[in-house]
Amino acid sequence: MLTEPEDILPYSFDGTAALKVKPGAVLFPLTGEEVAACVKLARAAKVPVVTRGSGTGLSGGSVPLEGCLVLCLAQMDKILEVDEKNLTLRAQSGVITKDIDDAAGKVGLFYPPDPGSMKISTIGGNVAENSGGLRGLKYGVTRDYIMGLQVVLADGTLTTLGNKCVKDVAGYSMKDIFIGSEGTLGIITEVMLKLVPKPKARKTMLALYDSMEAAAETISAIIAAKIIPCTLEFLDRMTVGCVEDFAKIGLPTEVEAVVLMETDGHPVVVEEEAAQMMALARQHGAREVRAAADDAEATRLATARRSAFSALARKRPTTILEDVTVPRTELAHMVKFIREVADRHKLMVGTFGHLGDGNLHPTFLTNERDHEEMHRVEEALEEIVTETIRLGGTVTGEHGVGLAKKAFVKRQLGEASYELMRSIKRALDPECLLNPGKIFDL
Amino acid sequence: MLTEPEDILPYSFDGTAALKVKPGAVLFPLTGEEVAACVKLARAAKVPVVTRGSGTGLSGGSVPLEGCLVLCLAQMDKILEVDEKNLTLRAQSGVITKDIDDAAGKVGLFYPPDPGSMKISTIGGNVAENSGGLRGLKYGVTRDYIMGLQVVLADGTLTTLGNKCVKDVAGYSMKDIFIGSEGTLGIITEVMLKLVPKPKARKTMLALYDSMEAAAETISAIIAAKIIPCTLEFLDRMTVGCVEDFAKIGLPTEVEAVVLMETDGHPVVVEEEAAQMMALARQHGAREVRAAADDAEATRLATARRSAFSALARKRPTTILEDVTVPRTELAHMVKFIREVADRHKLMVGTFGHLGDGNLHPTFLTNERDHEEMHRVEEALEEIVTETIRLGGTVTGEHGVGLAKKAFVKRQLGEASYELMRSIKRALDPECLLNPGKIFDL
Numbered sequence: 021m022l023t024e025p026e027d028i029l030p031y032s033f034d035g036t037a038a039l040k041v042k043p044g045a046v047l048f049p050l051t052g053e054e055v056a057a058c059v060k061l062a063r064a065a066k067v068p069v070v071t072r073g074s075g076t077g078l079s080g081g082s083v084p085l086e087g088c089l090v091l092c093l094a095q096m097d098k099i100l101e102v103d104e105k106n107l108t109l110r111a112q113s114g115v116i117t118k119d120i121d122d123a124a125g126k127v128g129l130f131y132p133p134d135p136g137s138m139k140i141s142t143i144g145g146n147v148a149e150n151s152g153g154l155r156g157l158k159y160g161v162t163r164d165y166i167m168g169l170q171v172v173l174a175d176g177t178l179t180t181l182g183n184k185c186v187k188d189v190a191g192y193s194m195k196d197i198f199i200g201s202e203g204t205l206g207i208i209t210e211v212m213l214k215l216v217p218k219p220k221a222r223k224t225m226l227a228l229y230d231s232m233e234a235a236a237e238t239i240s241a242i243i244a245a246k247i248i249p250c251t252l253e254f255l256d257r258m259t260v261g262c263v264e265d266f267a268k269i270g271l272p273t274e275v276e277a278v279v280l281m282e283t284d285g286h287p288v289v290v291e292e293e294a295a296q297m298m299a300l301a302r303q304h305g306a307r308e309v310r311a312a313a314d315d316a317e318a319t320r321l322a323t324a325r326r327s328a329f330s331a332l333a334r335k336r337p338t339t340i341l342e343d344v345t346v347p348r349t350e351l352a353h354m355v356k357f358i359r360e361v362a363d364r365h366k367l368m369v370g371t372f373g374h375l376g377d378g379n380l381h382p383t384f385l386t387n388e389r390d391h392e393e394m395h396r397v398e399e400a401l402e403e404i405v406t407e408t409i410r411l412g413g414t415v416t417g418e419h420g421v422g423l424a425k426k427a428f429v430k431r432q433l434g435e436a437s438y439e440l441m442r443s444i445k446r447a448l449d450p451e452c453l454l455n456p457g458k459i460f461d462l
Numbered sequence: 463m464l465t466e467p468e469d470i471l472p473y474s475f476d477g478t479a480a481l482k483v484k485p486g487a488v489l490f491p492l493t494g495e496e497v498a499a500c501v502k503l504a505r506a507a508k509v510p511v512v513t514r515g516s517g518t519g520l521s522g523g524s525v526p527l528e529g530c531l532v533l534c535l536a537q538m539d540k541i542l543e544v545d546e547k548n549l550t551l552r553a554q555s556g557v558i559t560k561d562i563d564d565a566a567g568k569v570g571l572f573y574p575p576d577p578g579s580m581k582i583s584t585i586g587g588n589v590a591e592n593s594g595g596l597r598g599l600k601y602g603v604t605r606d607y608i609m610g611l612q613v614v615l616a617d618g619t620l621t622t623l624g625n626k627c628v629k630d631v632a633g634y635s636m637k638d639i640f641i642g643s644e645g646t647l648g649i650i651t652e653v654m655l656k657l658v659p660k661p662k663a664r665k666t667m668l669a670l671y672d673s674m675e676a677a678a679e680t681i682s683a684i685i686a687a688k689i690i691p692c693t694l695e696f697l698d699r700m701t702v703g704c705v706e707d708f709a710k711i712g713l714p715t716e717v718e719a720v721v722l723m724e725t726d727g728h729p730v731v732v733e734e735e736a737a738q739m740m741a742l743a744r745q746h747g748a749r750e751v752r753a754a755a756d757d758a759e760a761t762r763l764a765t766a767r768r769s770a771f772s773a774l775a776r777k778r779p780t781t782i783l784e785d786v787t788v789p790r791t792e793l794a795h796m797v798k799f800i801r802e803v804a805d806r807h808k809l810m811v812g813t814f815g816h817l818g819d820g821n822l823h824p825t826f827l828t829n830e831r832d833h834e835e836m837h838r839v840e841e842a843l844e845e846i847v848t849e850t851i852r853l854g855g856t857v858t859g860e861h862g863v864g865l866a867k868k869a870f871v872k873r874q875l876g877e878a879s880y881e882l883m884r885s886i887k888r889a890l891d892p893e894c895l896l897n898p899g900k901i902f903d904l
Contacts, residue, residue: 049725052768105682105791128688161629164606179878186819187594187859190644190871191901192883196638200631217688240547246570246659260738288730347626377628380741417629429632437620437677440890441633447889448882 022046031075031090034075034082035137035367036424037338038388042071043084048134051112051169052178052209054356055091055166057205057325058455060176062089071203073114073142077404079422080339081149081202081458088111092264093144096209099123106184108167113144117151129215132159132250132432135418136326137449144208150200152418154325157376158217158250161418162199168212169195174449197444202420205448205453218396221283222250225280225296225317227279227301227309232256232359234305235277236352239375241300244280251282252376253325256355259332259370259383266331275307279375280325282318282433283371328372329383336368336385340397344408345379347415358382361403365396405431409436421459463489473532474583476517477579478523479780480830485512485526490537493554494620494651497533501649501895502618504531510898512874513645515556515584520783523591523644523900533649535586539566542652543852548626548866550609551655555586559593562655571657574601574692576853577860578768586650592642595843596767600692600726601658603860604641611637616647624654639886643863645897647890661726663693665736666760669751671719671799674698676747678794681817683742687788690734692817693724695767698797699814701774701825703751705766708773713766717749720834722767722815727859731860750869770814773881774825778810782826782839787848787859790820803845807838817880821859847873863901871902 021026023045030436044067047057050089062069068289071091072082084090090401096114102129110119117138121131122438126269134153135141141354152161162443181195182188190386198206229235239252255278264271271278283293294311301309312318332338357369358380362369368385382404384397405415405428415421430438442460444451454460465487475482477682486509491497501696513533514524526532538556545551545831549663553562559580563573569672576595577583583593589611594603610624625628640648667763671677681694697705697720706713713720724737724741736753743751754760776782797813800822802810810827824846826839847857847870857863857870872880887894894904 040873104790105685106789107685150631150635152631156629163635164633173878173882177878179876179882180806181879183854183856185787185819185821185854185856185859186790187598187816188593188786188856189592189860189862190856190867190874191863191880192643192886192888193605193638193641194879194882195593196635197886199635203633205634243547243549249657286728286731286734289728292728343762345627347548348628349545374629379629380626412625412627414625414630415628416632417627418631420631421633434621434630435514436615436619437623437636438633440615440621440636443889444545444634444636444639444886447885 022295025154031072031092032084033074034077034080035082036078036080036422037340039083039423041084041086043090044087046090046092048092048218050095052172055172055207055337056176056178057113058089063176064439064452069453070455071207073145074140076137076141077145077422079416079420081420081422083423085456089259089352090206094142103129104129107215107347108184109215110210111143112210113142113208115143117141117143117146124215125218128218130218131165131213131215133162133165134330137260143211145170147208147211148201148203149420152379154253154374155250156374157252158248159279163196163423165214166195166211167198167214169198169208171198171206171208172450174453184212197448202422202458203452204445204458221287221290222282222284224312224321225281225294225298225309227281227306227320228275229277229306230275231305232277232355233352235279235375236308236355238279238301238304239351241304242297245296245300247284249281249293249297249376251280252374253280253363254278254375255325255328255372256370259328259372260329262335262370265326267323267324267327269320280321295300296342332370332383332385336387338386338388340384341387341420342382342401342404343416343440344382344404345377346408346411348376348378348411350411350413351375351378351399353408354380357407358404365402367396378419421457424425426460468716473514473534474526475520476514476519477759478522478525478864479682479782480519480523481525481865483526484526485532486529488532488534490534492537494614497614497649497651498618498620500531500533501614505668505893505895511895512897513649515587516582518579518583519587519591519864520861521866523862523864525865525900527812536584538651540566544569545626546551546571550626551657553653554583555584555650555653557585559583559585559588565743566657567660567755572660572661573607573655573657575604575607578771583870585653589641589653590643590645591862594821596695596816597692598695598816607656607689608637608641611640611650612652613640613648613650616893616895626654630715644900646862646887646900647896649896663729663732664726664760664764666734666754666790667723667736667740667751668722668763669723669748670714670717671721671748672717673747674719675794677719677721677817678797678853680743680746680748681790681793683746684739687738687742691723691725691739691818693722694816695722696720696817697767697770698812701770703718704773704777704812705770706774709766709769711762711766717740722763771825774812774827778827778828778829780828782828783845784824784843785821785858785861786846786855787821788850788853788855790818792855793817795821796849799849800846803842807842809838809842826849858859865900868902
């Protein structure tokens with residue numbers, strides 16, 4: 021147990037800007053039973069519990085409350101079983117996401133969800149946040165790969181939900197209520213994941229555009245051609261500039277949009293789809309389209325995309341990463357709207373994200389000490405959120421609500437649906453012991 | 463509104479054997495608003511509400527309570543929107559499942575969940591039961607295609623959950639709690655479905671076996687070869703006999719197992735996978751393996767499989783259709799176990815189901831008026847359920863709990879998980895107005 025101020029410091033924040041609160045103590049349980057014991061003790065002492073993995077969250081979901089107990093599950097890092105025949109993998113919740121996919125890969129299988137932070141994020145954190153990733157369009161998100169969970173409830177009960185069966189309708193799907201609940205309903209201690217066969221081939225392509233509209237039109241044309249690529253990512257001009265500054269991989273910096281496209285599957289299908297996608301990109305105004313020469317180049321391009329956030333974050337003292345998501349058809353409009361808002365408020369905003377999913381990450385490069393500028397950031401965010409909701413979108417596509425999106429969630433969901441959510445919290449955690457104040461206030 | 467005894471009669475039962483209770487009245491609302499108004503009236507009058515679509519359910523989920531109000535949503539049958547660009551379809555909940563897929567097909571898209579009853583079942587019923595189908599192995603179940611729902615809550619509030627966004631983590635996934643809740647938490651009045659591109663090719667094959675074990679080994683070999691076919695169905699000897707009697711399509715009746723295999727997707731992949739699957743079937747002891755000559759034959763074979771339940775049901779006065787599901791690796795053992803139990807209790811049992819999903823439908827052909835035989839049926843069911851739970855399976859893979867599986871569900875879930883489910887019911891329907899007594903008693 022850590023209680024000394026200097027030891028506790030690293031557990032007082034996560035990946036979200038400008039949020040830092042010191043907990044009372046940090047514990048490192050090793051099993052579900054130990055987590056259950058911790059919760060019982062905390063409950064008896066009426067001390068709130070905030071759970072965390074690696075702390076890569078981007079909505080403040082694992083930022084502590086003053087004096088609370090932090091349970092850090094990072095040492096619960098055992099892969100318990102890879103069941104090749106039933107296509108499942110069972111692991112403790114502190115296992116690093118990439119280690120899950122690596123373990124699956126050893127037997128020719130694949131765990132598709134790939135959040136940007138997959139090299140350091142934990143699988144338990146992914147489940148708590150229902151993390152997305154770069155392959156969402158074709159492969160879905162974390163929820164789509166959860167067959168079962170071991171969960172510690174607010175009263176300290178340890179229970180298992182779900183099983184290895186491909187179909188199961190025995191009662192309500194309770195595991196689904198914990199997936200994406202951000203640590204407010206229970207603590208995920210073990211996961212049973214679904215795996216799929218590893219695609220035999222993959223092809224990565226790059227398309228460069230002089231206008232964002234042309235890039236968005238390409239995406240629509242690809243979907244209209246009944247192709248569902250595994251990845252359709254984009255970086256805008258400012259993001260490309262920062263990435264190139266940071267990683268120096270030879271990306272052209274004078275274009276309006278760089279689109280990274282990837283298709284995977286059977287080699288014949290991959291070749292055919294890749295050719296079609298490149299032709300469609302050209303037809304819709306791409307200035308240049310090319311395929312990665314080899315795996316090394318494909319990895320370099322994907323790494324460039326993954327480094328977008330870090331690259332942008334180097335520019336100014338404070339980085340505010342947004343996560344608005346709109347129906348795919350509203351994408352071009354939304355990107356344009358964000359740029360106009362940024363210009364009008366004289367703000368530095370780089371946008372990147374998942375084009376195929378309509379999931380945008382406008383990233384505000386600012387300085388939290390400059391109150392006047394921060395005020396403009398808030399006004400800009402307000403406008404972006406209002407437009408997102410008007411378009412039938414969501415204020416968070418993959419980062420979660422946590423503390424960062426609390427102010428917006430009721431507006432998106434509406435009164436009835438918001439109250440429904442709160443009634444679930446009251447039913448499962450009546451004393452508000454688990455991660456209080458996240459998502460909503462009771 | 464229907465209130466006359468002879469008018470009400472057709473609404474006093476569903477597809478489940480031996481369950482019949484007359485409601486007080488039957489109403490046919492046309493919109494979500496009308497459903498909400500009905501619920502408010504029923505609540506004021508303290509009259510329970512049981513919702514139904516076509517009444518094809520196989521667990522008694524829509525069997526009324528004495529004197530209750532039945533809301534039949536079959537006339538809410540409008541497809542409201544097919545959004546080709548966002549790959550979504552919005553429909554009222556009384557639309558027939560097959561009509562959904564047909565509407566998708568017109569724009570080159572596909573709605574994969576295909577419960578056996580898809581020609582007459584309603585989409586709302588499918589969502590309430592989280593229906594499976596023949597394509598579960600590759601394409602998943604109804605839950606996997608629900609992006610949003612319009613729901614009437616127990617207090618008569620009409621609310622919308624979810625949206626057209628591919629990713630959305632703004633709060634708990636409330637739609638997931640209504641999917642599979644069997645009408646006990648809210649009434650589904652509208653659905654927003656995810657569609658996928660229609661596979662370009664499909665190939666149907668038939669393999670005949672002298673032993674069930676050999677059939678199960680083939681399935682394991684196909685999965686080990688990293689092939690995920692869309693369909694892997696089987697019929698045992700008794701089922702094949704009944705189907706052939708009924709449909710006369712030329713199936714051989716002297717084999718132990720008929721396996722229907724289907725792969726779909728890109729034509730090249732389909733040819734390659736079909737060849738591999740046929741080779742694996744031969745290597746694992748299939749007596750005969752052949753591909754359907756054309757679409758007409760493929761449809762005939764699929765129809766034969768879909769008619770299994772009706773064909774068996776003709777044999778004896780009462781048909782009790784089970785729905786146990788086990789992890790795929792336990793399948794051969796479970797089929798053998800069921801046969802031994804049937805023999806020991808001298809019962810007529812035909813088994814068919816979804817081999818790839820581990821989802822078995824042992825079907826008891828019996829007579830509810832013969833109390834001695836019914837007693838033996840109950841003993842046999844008890845043994846099958848006990849073994850299913852021991853193997854880490856579920857008492858219902860796709861039919862739901864309803865009234866039929868109520869006695870077993872607590873044993874499967876365990877105390878903590880069962881109580882968790884009840885706490886959700888208490889939170890969302892504290893007066894127990896909606897479909898009381900289904901899944902569990904409060």
